[in-house]
Amino acid sequence: MLTNADAFLAIWHDLESTGKSEWERWHTYEHMPERVGIPGFLAGRRYMNDDDPKQCCFTMYEGSDLSVFESTAYLERLNNPTPWTRKNAPTFRNFTRGACHRVTRAGSQHGYGGVILTVRILRG
Template identity: 40%
Template sequence: MSLLGTACLAMWWDMAADMRPEFEHWHSHEHFPERLALPGFLRASRWTSATDGEGVFVMYELASWATLSSPAYLASLNAPSPWSTKMMPHHRHMVRSQCHVLESRGVAVARQALTLRLSPAGGRKAELQQALKALAAELVLQPGLAGMHLLQHQAPAIAETTEQKIRGGADQGADWVLVVCGYEATVLDALAQGPLGEAALVALGARPGAVGGRYALSLSGMPGDMQ
C-alpha cells in the first residue's frame, strides 16, 4: 500500500480567517509534533481549501486502526495543552473519520488533493469498492494525478474525549473517504466533474450526496521531521 500503515484519521473543519495565522503556527509547531510523537502515527499532512478560504483537511497515516484507541493517544486527547485548549473551539463544523485503508495506489502527499466523503448505496458496497479499486489503478497513471486512496470509517468504542468536549461535543463522521492526490489542479477539478462526479459515483454504486472539495498542500511531515 502507498499510504503508510493500514489506517488513517481523516478530518475536515473550517477555521476563520482571523484565526488562521495562529492556527497554522500552533498546528505546525505544537500539534503535529505532539501527534507524531505518539506510537503508531507515521505521517501527518495538512491541506487548506483551494476554493472557500476557511476549509482545512488533515490526514494522519497510522500503523493500524488500533492506534486510534491506544492508551497514549487517548491520554493525549484527554489532556490537551493550554494552546490546544485555546484553539479547539475554533475548529468549526468538524468531520472526523477513523478509517481502515481499503485501497491505496500511488503517492499519499502531493500539491493538490481532491477529497470525497461518500457512502455506498444499499446492497452495493462490494460493487462500489471494486469499481473504485479499478478506477484507482487507472487514474494514478494519468497526467496531473499521482495517487488515490479509499478509506472506510469505523468508530472505536471509546468515551467522548476532552478535546471533543472543548469543540462542543461528538464530531460528525464520513462513512467512506476517497482522497485523490495530484499536481495539476485543473485535472482534479475535471475529475470531480467527470469520473468522480455525482452521476458517475451513483452509477458506480454510491448514494447520492457525496461531499467533495479540493485542497492545496500546507504541510506534511513524519516523526523524524519534527523532533
C-alpha cells in the same frame, strides 16, 4: 499516502477567519509534532483550501493500524489538551474526525503531491 499504512485518521474542519494565522502556527509547531510522536502514528499531512473557507482544512494522520486511534497514548493527548490547543479550539467549525481503513492503492507507493480529493457524505 506517505507510508504503506492501511489505517489513517481523517480530520476535516473550518476555521474562523480571525484565528487562521494562530491556528497555522499551533498546528505546525505543536499539534502535528505531538500527534506524530504518539506510538503507532507514522506520518501526518495537512491540506488547505484557501478558495473556500467552509472547506478549508483537511488533516490526515497515518497509523500502523486502526487500534492506534483508540490507544491509551492517543486518548491521553486527546482528552488532556495543552493550553495552546485550548486557545485554538474555539476557532474550529464543522469539525469531523474519523478513523479509516485504506481499501485500495493505485499508482506510486508514496504520494508526495500537493493535491488530495476527499469525499464527505452528509447525513440527512
